[in-house]
Amino acid sequence: MTGIAVRGVAKDFAGTRALDGIDLDIRPGELLALLGPSGSGKTTLLRSIAGLEPLTAGTIHFGGEDATGLRVQDRKVGFVFQHYALFRHMTVAENIAYGLTVRPRAERPARQEILRRVDELLDLVQLPGIGKRFPGQLSGGQRQRVALARALAVEPRVLLLDEPFGALDAQVRKDLRRWLRDIHQRTGHTTVFVTHDQEEAVELADRVAILNRGRVEQVGSPDDVLDHPANAFVAGFVGQAVRLDVTVEDGQVRAGPQTLATAPPGARPGPAALFLRNRDLAVGSAEGAALTGTITGIARSAASRRLEIRLAEGLPPIEAEVGLDFAAARGDVVGLTLATLRLFPRDPEVGGT
Amino acid sequence: MSEISNPTVASALSEPRWVRWSLILIGLAYLSLVVLLPLAAIFTEALRKGVGALHEVFADDATYSAIILTLTVAAITVPLNLVFGVAAAWAIAKFEFPGKSLLITFIDLPFSVSPVVSGLIFVLLFGAQGLFGPWLAANDIKIIFALPGIVLATTFVTLPFIARELIPLMQEQGTAEEEAALTLGASGLRAFITVTLPNIRWALLYGVLLCNARAMGEFGAVAVVSGHIRGLTNTMPLHVEILYNEYNFVGAFAVAALLALLALVTLGAKSLLEWRYGDALAGKGRH
Amino acid sequence: MTALTLPSREWLRPKPSALPGFGLTLGFALSYLALIVLIPLAVLVWRASGLGLSGLWAVATTPRVRAALETSFYLSFAAALVNAVFGLVIAWILTRYRFPGRPLVDAMVDLPFALPTAVAGIALAAIYASNGWVGSIVEALTGLKIAFTPRGIFVALVFIGLPFVVRTVQPVLMDLDREVEEASATLGAGRLQTVLRVILPALVPAILTGFALAFARAVGEYGSVIFIAGNMPFISEIAPLLIIVQLEEFNYAGATAIATVMLSISFLSLLVINLIQSWSRRRFGDV
Numbered sequence A: 001m002t003g004i005a006v007r008g009v010a011k012d013f014a015g016t017r018a019l020d021g022i023d024l025d026i027r028p029g030e031l032l033a034l035l036g037p038s039g040s041g042k043t044t045l046l047r048s049i050a051g052l053e054p055l056t057a058g059t060i061h062f063g064g065e066d067a068t069g070l071r072v073q074d075r076k077v078g079f080v081f082q083h084y085a086l087f088r089h090m091t092v093a094e095n096i097a098y099g100l101t102v103r104p105r106a107e108r109p110a111r112q113e114i115l116r117r118v119d120e121l122l123d124l125v126q127l128p129g130i131g132k133r134f135p136g137q138l139s140g141g142q143r144q145r146v147a148l149a150r151a152l153a154v155e156p157r158v159l160l161l162d163e164p165f166g167a168l169d170a171q172v173r174k175d176l177r178r179w180l181r182d183i184h185q186r187t188g189h190t191t192v193f194v195t196h197d198q199e200e201a202v203e204l205a206d207r208v209a210i211l212n213r214g215r216v217e218q219v220g221s222p223d224d225v226l227d228h229p230a231n232a233f234v235a236g237f238v239g240q241a242v243r244l245d246v247t248v249e250d251g252q253v254r255a256g257p258q259t260l261a262t263a264p265p266g267a268r269p270g271p272a273a274l275f276l277r278n279r280d281l282a283v284g285s286a287e288g289a290a291l292t293g294t295i296t297g298i299a300r301s302a303a304s305r306r307l308e309i310r311l312a313e314g315l316p317p318i319e320a321e322v323g324l325d326f327a328a329a330r331g332d333v334v335g336l337t338l339a340t341l342r343l344f345p346r347d348p349e350v351g352g353t
Numbered sequence B: 001m002s003e004i005s006n007p008t009v010a011s012a013l014s015e016p017r018w019v020r021w022s023l024i025l026i027g028l029a030y031l032s033l034v035v036l037l038p039l040a041a042i043f044t045e046a047l048r049k050g051v052g053a054l055h056e057v058f059a060d061d062a063t064y065s066a067i068i069l070t071l072t073v074a075a076i077t078v079p080l081n082l083v084f085g086v087a088a089a090w091a092i093a094k095f096e097f098p099g100k101s102l103l104i105t106f107i108d109l110p111f112s113v114s115p116v117v118s119g120l121i122f123v124l125l126f127g128a129q130g131l132f133g134p135w136l137a138a139n140d141i142k143i144i145f146a147l148p149g150i151v152l153a154t155t156f157v158t159l160p161f162i163a164r165e166l167i168p169l170m171q172e173q174g175t176a177e178e179e180a181a182l183t184l185g186a187s188g189l190r191a192f193i194t195v196t197l198p199n200i201r202w203a204l205l206y207g208v209l210l211c212n213a214r215a216m217g218e219f220g221a222v223a224v225v226s227g228h229i230r231g232l233t234n235t236m237p238l239h240v241e242i243l244y245n246e247y248n249f250v251g252a253f254a255v256a257a258l259l260a261l262l263a264l265v266t267l268g269a270k271s272l273l274e275w276r277y278g279d280a281l282a283g284k285g286r287h
Numbered sequence C: 001m002t003a004l005t006l007p008s009r010e011w012l013r014p015k016p017s018a019l020p021g022f023g024l025t026l027g028f029a030l031s032y033l034a035l036i037v038l039i040p041l042a043v044l045v046w047r048a049s050g051l052g053l054s055g056l057w058a059v060a061t062t063p064r065v066r067a068a069l070e071t072s073f074y075l076s077f078a079a080a081l082v083n084a085v086f087g088l089v090i091a092w093i094l095t096r097y098r099f100p101g102r103p104l105v106d107a108m109v110d111l112p113f114a115l116p117t118a119v120a121g122i123a124l125a126a127i128y129a130s131n132g133w134v135g136s137i138v139e140a141l142t143g144l145k146i147a148f149t150p151r152g153i154f155v156a157l158v159f160i161g162l163p164f165v166v167r168t169v170q171p172v173l174m175d176l177d178r179e180v181e182e183a184s185a186t187l188g189a190g191r192l193q194t195v196l197r198v199i200l201p202a203l204v205p206a207i208l209t210g211f212a213l214a215f216a217r218a219v220g221e222y223g224s225v226i227f228i229a230g231n232m233p234f235i236s237e238i239a240p241l242l243i244i245v246q247l248e249e250f251n252y253a254g255a256t257a258i259a260t261v262m263l264s265i266s267f268l269s270l271l272v273i274n275l276i277q278s279w280s281r282r283r284f285g286d287v
Helices: A042-050 A092-101 A111-124 A140-153 A170-187 A198-204 A222-227 A232-237 B017-046 B050-059 B061-094 B100-112 B115-126 B133-138 B147-158 B160-173 B176-183 B188-217 B220-226 B236-245 B249-280 C002-010 C022-060 C063-096 C102-108 C117-128 C133-142 C150-175 C178-186 C191-220 C223-229 C239-248 C252-284
Strands: A004-013 A016-026 A031-035 A057-062 A077-080 A158-162 A190-195 A207-212 A215-220 A242-249 A252-255 A258-262 A270-276 A281-284 A291-300 A305-310 A318-322 A333-338 A342-345
Touching: A004 A042, A016 A042, A016 A215, A031 A042, A031 A198, A042 A077, A042 A158, A042 A190, A077 A140, A077 C178, A092 A111, A092 A140, A111 A140, A111 A170, A140 A158, A140 A170, A170 A198, A190 A198, A198 A222, A207 A222, A207 A232, A215 A222, A215 A232, A232 A270, A232 A342, A242 A318, A252 A270, A258 A291, A281 A305, A281 A318, A305 A333, B017 B249, B017 C063, B017 C102, B017 C117, B017 C133, B017 C150, B050 B061, B050 B249, B061 B100, B061 B147, B061 B160, B061 B188, B061 B236, B061 B249, B061 C022, B100 B147, B100 B160, B100 C022, B100 C252, B115 B147, B115 B220, B115 C022, B115 C191, B115 C239, B115 C252, B147 B188, B147 B220, B147 C022, B160 B188, B176 B188, B188 B249, B188 C117, B220 B236, B220 C239, B236 B249, B236 C117, B236 C223, B249 C102, B249 C117, C022 C063, C022 C252, C063 C102, C063 C150, C063 C191, C063 C239, C063 C252, C117 C133, C117 C150, C117 C223, C150 C191, C150 C223, C178 C191, C191 C252, C223 C239, C239 C252
Parallel strands: A031 A190, A031 A207, A077 A158, A158 A190
Antiparallel strands: A004 A016, A004 A057, A207 A215, A242 A252, A242 A270, A252 A258, A270 A342, A281 A333, A291 A305, A291 A333, A305 A318
């Protein structure tokens, strides 16, 4: 198993900086998600690790070996492309065998051995017996599995996946997620995948690296990034929070004229951003409540109700989740308690949710 | 500063510089030999005896009547095929009916028939020993060795050009916009003029350009039906042949140069259309 | 019961549509197509059937006709082959590389389509004659004459076949997914392996199609060939020229027979093209 060390990596495209000094350690055998909005540089970073993009600056080490100057052919990475990039004039078996058959004669396994490997991999990706078909005859999910089998065939040191589930519909996507997790547990490859879907990242990955504007904002376990976001960007990007621009003064958190809560000890006075997830709000009776709001909308989901609540004129609506037994109607005034305060000094440079 | 840390990464995904430049040189050399050289030869040969000799060629009555005949043939043929192209494309693109792909194949047919055969079929119909030959002779109607024969053969050869530009484009565009026009109260004809026509105008122009170039330049089919009667049934390409066979090379190349200029103007306009209105043309680069 | 009788009356009726003009446009298009293309071609077939298979065979196997057919066939094949190779190179450099003058080169590829064949014919004859720009050099170096020999025919067929492979390969190469090449590289393939095993196989249907189109065009070509061929019976005479010779001798049966054989070759090529395309569509999805 091979870890990857990314040090000071920068990449310019025609004058714009796509990667801006990335430092990242990927541990041997872990499943790491590169998460970020579009244009954050996550795919560029993945392609740089693979050797598909020449770096402007920085180094990349594979398990202690400097791979920076290594050609893509020599890096021994397994790369699964977003649109699979299967060779459509080859059968599934020929696709999977390709990485073995292009080796110089001395390193090439015998024909029988290649056939055996192909069958083994088709079993691994749960598509036994389709070796003779052409990619054009497969469904999207099947192509994805064949692409993975093809990448695994060369026994790569690391497995890199670019938006592996991006082109699939919701149900297939869910099945494949679980299945990828299984494969990773069985094969133990160091695996990096790119996604813009935070749910996918936290559900699948051992650790998540959150990228924004070519920089790493935070690296940590799903618990870390969800419960202890390092900065306002991370808090806004993961966890589906509503952002309120607030002010901290006199030990109170205020939004416009409203006082929302008592500021946590150590909160820096001044402008701040408050991130509210719908579970952070406890909704109760308006009587005697320090903070109240008006229900402006109610939406039903399978096991709960989501309330849209307006605290005061001029503030964006916030959302709260309540049980199905909670009786509420549009226009009701309810009492609110903020259970968790995710508060970050406001930096005008950092974008909101 | 850019991309110095590992230049090998880029070269792994494209050809080495020497391969690239070798391929470019091979391609350019081949094109120069096959295309550019003949083009240059036309103008060089035409100007061999100076500009004065050209004046003599174009002052000749036979040259003048060849030019007039060529323009006449194009003026009849192109509008006919234009109307056909639009009608066929409308029926094929806007409606579903059985036998459609067969119809498209039939429209393409003239492309795969040798020009000489294209002329021959009209001789078999209207020639002295043709199907209608005796009847035509009895009624003193001349088709072969006369203008109607030349027009027929040229129309046959150029028939697909406009239809083929329009059909794929109009199929791509579908019927939604015309239907919207109808729901807004437009008549069918009005919908065609105000909605369809603006959508296909550049493809139409493109097709007309190609059709016209071929109509003015067609040689084989016309050679069979014209009879080479000087001053009467000689189009410009046939006039080139006659002058050439009379060893009047300057004359032949002078008329050829005029036709070559037409070809260059056509190519220029075509490239301009592709560059400027590429989106409004359906899949370029066939024929 | 009604289901059995309906189709015979309904087969030409389109699926219901709000758009008008189906009957008018389809009626006009079909009549025009029938008058200009289908009936004349049918007359050729009818005349040929009058000769019977044995009659056709007798004409096609007379030594002079056979020699002309073979000349046309082999030289067309050779010219299409040369254009397949160089057409691939030109399509490659036009889509993959940036070099000065690229748009001009792109436009130049279509010149053989746009230049009237007679014009190309006399220009090629001038260049490849013993005293011409290229002809004199080749003769001095190798002692071989080009113009007025079968080699001259080959040169002319190369000229008119140039655009076909370029224009069929270019769009396929343009649409080829860059990710596929990157995938090949990540799997350890060198650039040459990627080109040979991933890119070229994907181009094969387009190359074959272009080859077949160039071949079909060359078999029927007349104008650009006759000026440079020399037209010596048994040596440098092409099949289309023989049709004209037969017509000048008022031998309609002979002309019909040769035309039928040529038409069969073109339709066979057309069929092959369609087979290639439907095969590759079935196998690889859309091409």
